[in-house]
Amino acid sequence: MTVTAFDKDVDSLTLTFVVELPIGMERAWQFWADPRTLERWWGPPSWPATVTQHDFVPGGSTRYFMTGPDGDTSHGWWTITELEPPRLLAFEDGFSDVDGTPIAEMPTTRARVTFEPLEAGTRMTIASTCASREQFDQLIHMGVEEGMTQALSQLDALIDEEVAREE
Template identity: 25%
Template sequence: METKYELEREKLQLNVTRKFAADINEVWRAWTEAEMLDQWWGPQPWYVITKFMDFSEEGKWLYSMNGPAGEKHWSVMEYLEIKPEKFFSSNHSFCDEDGFVIDKLKTPLWEISFARSGNSTVVKVQITYQREEDLDTILEMGFKEGFAMGHSQLDELLKTI
């Protein structure tokens, strides 16, 4: 399956669509449980370690993205709205190891929806930035390639559930 991207520059949005060959409850768990996120979130050879996760409205997921040379970059996802197996939204920010956001202006809004499609699940991610330069920076960092690699890792994980 292929990760598809649509850039809506005038809205400062990046829309991502991916179909997964798994039931919606399995895909939902993979996006909302730390034990599963740690297995696929982030492009190899990078990997994620969750420090804390409370998947609830006003809850947070604090994790580090760890590189092969010992690099460690912290992020926090602050959950805003959750509709089980249908949708959740969050602010996603770079932060320090205690979860304090480094630059609130660079915090994009993530809106993630899940829909059944036969025996598969379609996930749509809409990421809205506050500034065009932040959208450009994330694209220059290789977000599209890295997110697609993470989705491929998720495909493999879903085969084992």
């Protein structure tokens, strides 16, 4: 699996990642729906995620933290706004303090994840839109392109494990 495209659209304040997966849409959907699977890829390898809450329903909340190489933690939250399994997931995404309270000074995005069938798998598109140019620039400065690309590359190992189990 590869990130086949990345777009940084300053006009729409949107970052878009496109990934092609050699699995069906239902299996790709589980990368988001199952919290134990989600935490295996959501953070970059040097900042693995731990999901502490995952109410995967419209209006539901996800809480997680990522742990850096020096033991530092960064906390985050989602509020799920739309679910149409296995085609669409939309959520608000932001940073929080250790208690889960959103940090107003940090960027918040509206994320939209779509799944499309391909002849040999699924195209997953993740589009995250910022509320302001300042937040957009802040995410770019924080290295979201590199971090998300590294995080998504971890899906390869999950797919390989699944294939090995089936053999």
